[in-house]
Amino acid sequence: MTYWHALLLAIVEGLTEFLPISSTGHMIIASALLGIPVTAFTKLYLVVIQLGAILSVFVVYWRRFFQSVDFYLKLLVAFLPIIVVGLLLKKHIDALLESVTTVAVMLLLGGIVLLFVDRWFPQEEPQEGGNPVTNPGFKEALLIGLFQCLAVVPGVSRSAATIIGGLTQKLTRRAAAEFAFFLAMPTMAAAAAKDLLDYHQEGIPLTLDQMKLLLFGNAVAFVVALVAIRLFVGFVAKYGFRAFGIYRIIVGGLLLLMLALGINLKLV
Template sequence: MSYWHAIILAIIEGLTEFLPVSSTGHMIVASALLGIPITDFTKLYLVVVQLGAILSVLAVYWRRFFQSFDFYLKLLVAFLPIVGVGFFLKKYIDALLESVGVVAFMLVLGGIVLLFIDRWFPQRHAEADEVAVTNPSFRQAFVIGVFQCLAVVPGTSRSAATIIGGLSQRLTRQAAAEFAFFLAMPTMLAASVKDFYDYYKEAKTHGIDVGNLFSAEQIKQLAVGNAVAFVVALLAIRLFVGFVAKNGFRAFGIYRIIVGGLLLLMLALKLNLQLV
């Protein structure tokens, strides 16, 4: 992976992390189109670069992180389900990171869901709807965390899964989106730490010295990639919340179906060419 490949992937990550379109799926597709080899470092980069985008949540919503201790307890409760799933399915998840076909299928499937999500869970306004929720309970936080587990399959979208989970618990669109952002922080931090540890452990089994885990170029790619993802995500996060609160999710569903359908068509044509 070149330096410019790392920057392109970081821009894609920053733009798509908070959209219900699957940032990981877009980076996997971009990697395939750019001809980036799927190495252990590439897999690590696809996870770790998301941390830069997620940190933009802290910059935008920093006041919310001082509101109450319950806030952190609810994030912990919502975070626990993905810990178990990630622990037991890590090897399978890594294998799926190589599959453009899985991403394409899940983009289409998730797009179909988003076409109807506004009908299933119509917009609630806290000031007008007595059952509208702006701050989830512990039970609701846990349910949202269970929904997040669906996102272990590339192309599903962690943002989409957790937002839908929030809507199913009667959260307003804005509250569901924001809780998804907050939950992303411990989730992606844990995923990054786990991937760094696995990368270190794999290198150690091959007799690689700890000081030589990354080349100077790879360190630069990780640093610059996270910085780029952070800046781009800062610009994207506010736009997304405002758009969803006003327009809902249908546009994202259409986008997912178009992109996923084109990818499936490309894969089918490639398969046919190989058969000929």
């Protein structure tokens, strides 16, 4: 992997981590188009640079992290389901990370769902006695965490799954998006730590150049995500999710068409 590859993948990660369009799916697509070889380090890089992106959440919402212990307990409750699923399905998840076809299908199906989300969960009507729900309880947090488990399949989008989970619990679009951002922090941190540990246990030492690539990728992802997260919250609160659904359908459809025409999109 070159620094040019690392830069492009980090930009893709920063732009897409908090959008409901699947950051992992887009990085897999970008890797295939760039012809980046699939190595143990490549897979590690795709996961670890997410740390840079999620750090932007703390920078943007730092005051929320000093409010109460209750905030952290709810995140823990929402975080637990993905730990169980991740440990049970780790090998299957790793195998799917090499499948552009899986990403294409999930982008298409997820796009269709997003076309109807605004209709299913309208924001105009007052809820809970006239007051919009902006803070989930423990039960709601657990259910949102269960929705997050759908994102172990590349192309589903962790952000989309958790936001929709929040909407099913009557959260506003903004509140659902923000809780999805907060939940990303322990989820992505755990995934990165697990991959780093597995990498170490396989006896593959990280070279100095590889460590520099990881630091570089995290820095780029952080800066790009810092901008993307601010833009996304305002956009989705005002316009909803339909535009993201259309985008996913177009990208997923184009990928399936390219695969049907025999264009090589497999990771090399």
